[in-house]
Amino acid sequence: MVFNASVFRVLIATPSDLTEERDVIERCILQWTTKNAHHDGIVLLPIRWENSYSPTMSAAPQDALNAQFAHHCDMVIGSFWTRMGTPTRDYEGGAEEEIDWYISNNKPTMIYFSDKLVAPSQLVHEQHEKLEAYKRKLFKKGLCGTYSTLDQLEIKLGNHLDISMRNTKVVPKVDTQAIKRELQQGARSGSPVVKPPSSRSKLYLKRHTDRSFIICGPCMLSETELTALGGQYISLGREKWAWNFGNKRLEQVAEALHIDAQIRT
Numbered sequence: 001m002v003f004n005a006s007v008f009r010v011l012i013a014t015p016s017d018l019t020e021e022r023d024v025i026e027r028c029i030l031q032w033t034t035k036n037a038h039h040d041g042i043v044l045l046p047i048r049w050e051n052s053y054s055p056t057m058s059a060a061p062q063d064a065l066n067a068q069f070a071h072h073c074d075m076v077i078g079s080f081w082t083r084m085g086t087p088t089r090d091y092e093g094g095a096e097e098e099i100d101w102y103i104s105n106n107k108p109t110m111i112y113f114s115d116k117l118v119a120p121s122q123l124v125h126e127q128h129e130k131l132e133a134y135k136r137k138l139f140k141k142g143l144c145g146t147y148s149t150l151d152q153l154e155i156k157l158g159n160h161l162d163i164s165m166r167n168t169k170v171v172p173k174v175d176t177q178a179i180k181r182e183l184q185q186g187a188r189s190g191s192p193v194v195k196p197p198s199s200r201s202k203l204y205l206k207r208h209t210d211r212s213f214i215i216c217g218p219c220m221l222s223e224t225e226l227t228a229l230g231g232q233y234i235s236l237g238r239e240k241w242a243w244n245f246g247n248k249r250l251e252q253v254a255e256a257l258h259i260d261a262q263i264r265t
Contacts, residue, residue, distance in 0.1 A: 004230050005043045008165075009073040010144035011102075012048050014093040015085030021114070022048060024150050025077050028157045032165065039211040041230040041246045042165065047073050060096060062088040076102040077157070083127035084134060092130050103141075108164060111138060112145040112153065203257060205250070206264045213250065213263045214242040221256060229253055 012025050026202045037043045059067065078228040085093030089101065090195050096155040102109045113135055138144050142212040145160065203217035214236075219226075223233075229252055231243040247263075254261035 003041070003232055004227060005037055005039055005041045006230070007043045008075060009045050009047050011070060011073040011076040011098060012046060013070075013076050013078040013098045014057075015080060015083050015093055015095055017081055017083055018079050018114070018149055021079045021112075021153060025079065025157060027219045028161060029077075031158065036165070039209075039246050040165070040248055040265050042248070044161075044165075060089060062094050064080075065094070066098070066101070070098050071101060075108040075110075077110045079112040079114065079153075080131055081116060082118050082123055082131065082134070083122075084130045092134065096134060109142075109162065110145070110157075110160060112147060112157070114153075115146055115148045119148050161175055203259055204264055205254065205259070207261065208242075208244055212244050212246050214244050215253070215257070216242070216264075219243070219257065225256065229256060 010029050012022050014022055014025075026046040026048065029044045033042075035043045047069055049065055049069070053065055054068065056064050056068075058064070076099055078095055080095070083093070085095050088097050091097040097112060099109060112119055135144075145156055147156055203215070203219060205213045206216045208214045214234075215226075215231075221229075226233075228241050229245065231245050232248050232254075233241060234244045236242055250263065251261050
């Protein structure tokens with residue numbers, strides 16, 4: 001069934017020694033989308049540099065990655081183990097530069113550090129010392145996660161994504177000028193889409209499922225507006241239909257309808 005959703009691009013930022021972790025992070029993102037997209041109206045789209053860049057000689061490597069996709073995502077998930085990565089012009093590694101940009105721009109940032117064992121022969125001490133300094137810096141600045149196995153990372157990240165997205169509000173972009181034009185056109189043409197509410201009936205929101213609600217009563221919003229707010233026109237049975245919204249849309253829908261953000265049972 002087709003449904004409307006806001007796409008939330010999630011950048012995966014790690015040095016090159018964490019190939020398996022990148023796969024785990026991508027899998028967690030896709031699993032969250034599979035479980036929640038329909039009800040929450042949000043799709044998490046994993047962005048990996050391997051699949052998101054095109055060759056260019058117009059800029060330095062990290063500058064090109066930033067311009068092509070790294071600075072166009074909505075959230076970043078980073079992970080480190082033994083190294084900082086390949087140095088860029090101003091940072092010890094590309095992942096550090098990407099993460100710093102998200103922190104500076106107040107975008108959701110989730111960072112993990114691996115406690116997996118590593119053979120001494122594989123450890124580059126200069127890289128490890130820089131990583132430990134970076135780790136101390138971030139632990140002072142905010143909350144970071146740790147893991148000892150890939151299974152542990154998958155469990156923790158899955159839980160953390162649920163918590164993070166539960167507290168994330170995605171406000172739909174609405175062309176207010178287009179809406180005004182449609183309202184005016186509807187009023188002139190006598191379209192039944194726009195009609196004043198009856199003084200005998202009240203507009204309110206009613207619970208439909210544990211994760212969604214419907215609009216009850218005469219609604220003055222057009223189909224375009226309701227769709228832009230993430231609404232789906234669903235059948236309630238017995239030839240009854242209603243506009244249905246995920247609970248995360250409550251405040252935006254209530255504001256558009258000029259009613260209290262309350263859901264009746």
